[in-house]
Amino acid sequence: MRPPRQLLSLSFALFFIFSVTEISPAPTQGSAPSQAPNGQRQVTPRPSQATSVPAAAAAQNAMPQEWTEAVRSLARKIKEAMGSSRSMTLEFQNISSISDANAAAIQSAMRDALSREHLEFSAAVNNEAVKVRVTLSEDHTDYIGAAEIQKGDSRKVALVSVTKPPSPNLGLTPAPALQKRVVFQQAAPILDFEIEQPLPNSNDGLEFRDVLTPTGLLRYQFQGDRLQLQLPDFAPVRITARNSRDVRGRILRSGSQEIRYFIGGALCVAGPVSNCSDNTILGWPINPKGVSWGAAYQAGRNYFQSSGIYSGEVRMTFPAFYSAAVLESGRETIFVLAALEGKALLFTSPVPSATFAGWGDDIVSLGQGCDTRQQILVTGTGDWTKPDSLQLYELDADRATSAGQPLQFSGPITALWPGDDGKSARVVSRDITTGEYEASIVTVVCNN
Amino acid sequence: MLLLAAPAKTARRPRYGGTLRVEIGAAVRSLDASVAAATAEEAAAKAEIGALTNDQSDAKAAQPAAGTFRISEWVPGKSLTLVANDDCPEGRPFVDSIEITMGRAAKDRMLDLELDKTDFIEIPQDLARHAADAGIRISESKPDELVALLFLHPEFHAPAPEELRRALALAVDRSAIVNFVLQKTGEPAGGLLPQWLSGTAFLFSTAADLAVAKKQAEEIRAQNATWTQAVLGYDSGDSMEQKVAERIAVDAREAGIAVTPAPVPVAGSSSNDAIANLPRGLNVRIVRWRIGSGEPGAAMTEYLQSFQGPASSTGVCAIPKSPGAEAIYLCEQAIVDTHEIVPVAFLPQVYGLSARVRDWQPPNPGERWPLADVWLEQTP
Numbered sequence: 001m002r003p004p005r006q007l008l009s010l011s012f013a014l015f016f017i018f019s020v021t022e023i024s025p026a027p028t029q030g031s032a033p034s035q036a037p038n039g040q041r042q043v044t045p046r047p048s049q050a051t052s053v054p055a056a057a058a059a060q061n062a063m064p065q066e067w068t069e070a071v072r073s074l075a076r077k078i079k080e081a082m083g084s085s086r087s088m089t090l091e092f093q094n095i096s097s098i099s100d101a102n103a104a105a106i107q108s109a110m111r112d113a114l115s116r117e118h119l120e121f122s123a124a125v126n127n128e129a130v131k132v133r134v135t136l137s138e139d140h141t142d143y144i145g146a147a148e149i150q151k152g153d154s155r156k157v158a159l160v161s162v163t164k165p166p167s168p169n170l171g172l173t174p175a176p177a178l179q180k181r182v183v184f185q186q187a188a189p190i191l192d193f194e195i196e197q198p199l200p201n202s203n204d205g206l207e208f209r210d211v212l213t214p215t216g217l218l219r220y221q222f223q224g225d226r227l228q229l230q231l232p233d234f235a236p237v238r239i240t241a242r243n244s245r246d247v248r249g250r251i252l253r254s255g256s257q258e259i260r261y262f263i264g265g266a267l268c269v270a271g272p273v274s275n276c277s278d279n280t281i282l283g284w285p286i287n288p289k290g291v292s293w294g295a296a297y298q299a300g301r302n303y304f305q306s307s308g309i310y311s312g313e314v315r316m317t318f319p320a321f322y323s324a325a326v327l328e329s330g331r332e333t334i335f336v337l338a339a340l341e342g343k344a345l346l347f348t349s350p351v352p353s354a355t356f357a358g359w360g361d362d363i364v365s366l367g368q369g370c371d372t373r374q375q376i377l378v379t380g381t382g383d384w385t386k387p388d389s390l391q392l393y394e395l396d397a398d399r400a401t402s403a404g405q406p407l408q409f410s411g412p413i414t415a416l417w418p419g420d421d422g423k424s425a426r427v428v429s430r431d432i433t434t435g436e437y438e439a440s441i442v443t444v445v446c447n448n
Numbered sequence: 449m450l451l452l453a454a455p456a457k458t459a460r461r462p463r464y465g466g467t468l469r470v471e472i473g474a475a476v477r478s479l480d481a482s483v484a485a486a487t488a489e490e491a492a493a494k495a496e497i498g499a500l501t502n503d504q505s506d507a508k509a510a511q512p513a514a515g516t517f518r519i520s521e522w523v524p525g526k527s528l529t530l531v532a533n534d535d536c537p538e539g540r541p542f543v544d545s546i547e548i549t550m551g552r553a554a555k556d557r558m559l560d561l562e563l564d565k566t567d568f569i570e571i572p573q574d575l576a577r578h579a580a581d582a583g584i585r586i587s588e589s590k591p592d593e594l595v596a597l598l599f600l601h602p603e604f605h606a607p608a609p610e611e612l613r614r615a616l617a618l619a620v621d622r623s624a625i626v627n628f629v630l631q632k633t634g635e636p637a638g639g640l641l642p643q644w645l646s647g648t649a650f651l652f653s654t655a656a657d658l659a660v661a662k663k664q665a666e667e668i669r670a671q672n673a674t675w676t677q678a679v680l681g682y683d684s685g686d687s688m689e690q691k692v693a694e695r696i697a698v699d700a701r702e703a704g705i706a707v708t709p710a711p712v713p714v715a716g717s718s719s720n721d722a723i724a725n726l727p728r729g730l731n732v733r734i735v736r737w738r739i740g741s742g743e744p745g746a747a748m749t750e751y752l753q754s755f756q757g758p759a760s761s762t763g764v765c766a767i768p769k770s771p772g773a774e775a776i777y778l779c780e781q782a783i784v785d786t787h788e789i790v791p792v793a794f795l796p797q798v799y800g801l802s803a804r805v806r807d808w809q810p811p812n813p814g815e816r817w818p819l820a821d822v823w824l825e826q827t828p
Contacts, residue, residue: 135650139645139646139647139744139773140644140742142773143647144648146648148651157651157781159648159777160773161773244539244540245462245539245540245820246461246462300534300540302464322461340463361461362460362461379460383462384462385809
């Protein structure tokens with residue numbers, strides 16, 4: 001699937017999820033079709049799938065809610081197709097991405113529904129019985145339940161469809177050093193995001209999520225246990241900066257009334273009165289909470305040009321870069337830049353003192369780690385058609401050592417920004433299977 | 449999508465710069481929409497190039513192109529150079545320019561890719577396996593092209609009675625065609641839409657039944673010996689269609705049906721001259737239908753429009769607005785049951801990529817090549 005770059009509109013289908021601490025197992029795919037001896041196309045069931053499920057096991061698996069009506073409807077259609085016959089054999093197979101557990105639950109529910117239609121299940125050797133085969137299939141938007149009803153030489157087909165639910169949430173991972181908490185998902189591109197916790201003296205205790213998209217900022221607020229788009233807070237903003245095909249954006253300061261953010265070469269303020277202005281000269285503040293350093297966003301591109309910075313009395317001039325990590329260690333400030341040629345450069349003086357190869361283009365500083373060494377989070381290599389990963393590195397003078405296992409993602413990481421606390425990172429990734437964008441917060445856990 | 453032999457990579461965010469070298473087989477002589485394409489291949493190439501420039505007018509038109517690229521230089525039928533449009537509303541393409549060389553034969557294109565003389569080529573489906581074995585970096589789309597037998601309108605051609613159509617449909621060994629002729633690129637087709645699109649392709653049988661086909665052919669011959677004869681047309685410029693036609697002739701012979709493959713000079717032409725030049729007795733031909741939409745309802749509607757005409761199955765079904773899986777399946781089944789069209793195989797589009805091409809993803813049905821999103825890894 002191609003990295004979508006659709007413009008966000010209020011009519012987009014948005015998927016709202018909550019932070020969770022469980023990981024859902026990835027659904028497996030069905031096998032390729034083969035030819036049955038009777039000429040009918042047959043799909044070989046996956047090795048783990050059975051055509052019947054022990055009652056106890058079935059009872060343990062709750063059927064997905066969206067299948068409830070579909071199962072009833074399909075049972076009615078099967079009964080109608082059987083006419084006056086009441087005896088049937090039932091074969092069940094799953095060639096979709098529905099998990100084995102859910103498929104077993106659907107199968108069990110199917111049998112129950114057919115029983116309620118006063119149909120009887122017969123032994124396979126009974127030639128008088130109507131042969132029914134139910135197949136769980138899918139196209140790119142829906143799951144499909146298909147029943148083939150063979151009565152003598154007559155064959156009928158009945159179909160039901162179920163819209164596919166939103167992608168499962170990926171929560172905490174078992175990675176020993178890095179942990180991920182997914183806080184938001186949507187189909188439209190996400191450039192950055194922020195979570196606003198309730199104010200200390202707030203009566204409503206509302207938590208907000210601000211989501212930056214290529215066309216502006218959206219705010220979501222919890223209503224009960226669901227996130228709702230909150231429209232009236234911000235006046236719509238028309239982005240005036242020329243877009244890049246790989247547009248980047250960042251939320252840099254927020255308050256309850258006004259939020260400042262950067263999109264490409266534009267600086268925007270979202271609030272009761274919103275506006276955007278050209279910002280190609282002043283640039284983005286790269287290190288907002290520490291050493292002051294701004295870098296101009298190259299118009300129409302996806303990287304920064306730095307005019308340089310004074311570190312003490314020494315002026316340092318940097319090459320163009322995709323991202324940078326600024327680490328302050330004692331009296332020394334360390335600048336690590338992901339340069340355009342695909343290598344990361346470490347500066348403590350005007351001349352780079354170290355080069356790191358094999359790093360991705362997005363890096364952030366996570367401050368001091370478990371053993372006081374400075375930490376940098378780095379994306380993986382590969383293009384946007386591949387799954388990505390985050391790797392933690394610990395800096396010791398001008399050496400970087402990988403620490404812990406990489407944290408895997410289901411698609412490319414499209415944005416990586418430091419968290420406001422200086423110890424976490426805001427990560428935006430895109431699932432290459434579903435195309436959905438996912439906003440996560442990644443932190444480091446010190447394992448003793 | 450299949451991506452084999454991906455090379456090592458060193459960077460992730462798209463890089464700007466470089467010239468993407470593309471080779472296509474068709475010799476595109478005009479981008480002017482008013483000038484009809486000589487072949488289906490040229491029409492497809494024109495559509496791809498036109499979509500990049502968003503300019504269907506002549507290269508010398510006064511109005512500048514509004515697409516992702518602008519035409520910089522053009523030698524009709526030979527080469528075309530496009531340069532990135534900095535004012536593209538979606539953002540400037542990552543590559544600076546695209547150089548398109550036309551009229552290269554498939555094997556020459558593959559050789560050029562191996563020798564690093566080009567970055568992007570189309571590969572005929574029957575050569576995909578050979579290309580992969582040669583170490584070429586391959587990208588495959590989802591199967592989005594239907595290869596089928598279309599029985600032609602009796603007004604112009606010798607009619608093929610329904611009994612013959614049914615017998616031939618049972619005689620065709622689709623699995624053997626996919627495995628041996630197409631070298632396992634693609635999948636057998638029993639319906640009009642592939643499984644990933646409709647979710648119900650598995651309900652259509654793809655198996656041959658030689659015994660029943662033979663029996664039906666005997667019954668037909670008993671009524672009229674000429675009814676077991678068919679002339680099967682294929683595009684004379686398409687070696688894959690020729691191979692498929694020859695294989696079908698072999699299968700048909702096993703069932704007692706005499707099928708004679710015959711090259712058709714111009715694909716899809718309906719002019720009087722073209723009809724006069726058609727092989728004598730032509731009553732069935734191989735057609736390749738590229739699915740134009742990722743929505744099954746829209747794809748079926750398009751199919752009904754593509755094969756409109758007295759010989760088609762028009763009137764057998766109609767697709768409602770926002771059709772569900774059942775409505776689409778019933779329509780498909782109704783059309784297949786007429787045997788006016790006999791699906792044979794679903795094919796993917798196959799592309800060859802050089803080592804430096806990044807972020808290429810094969811387009812979905814109805815979409816054009818996303819070359820504006822491709823970038824080139826700069827070799828050190």
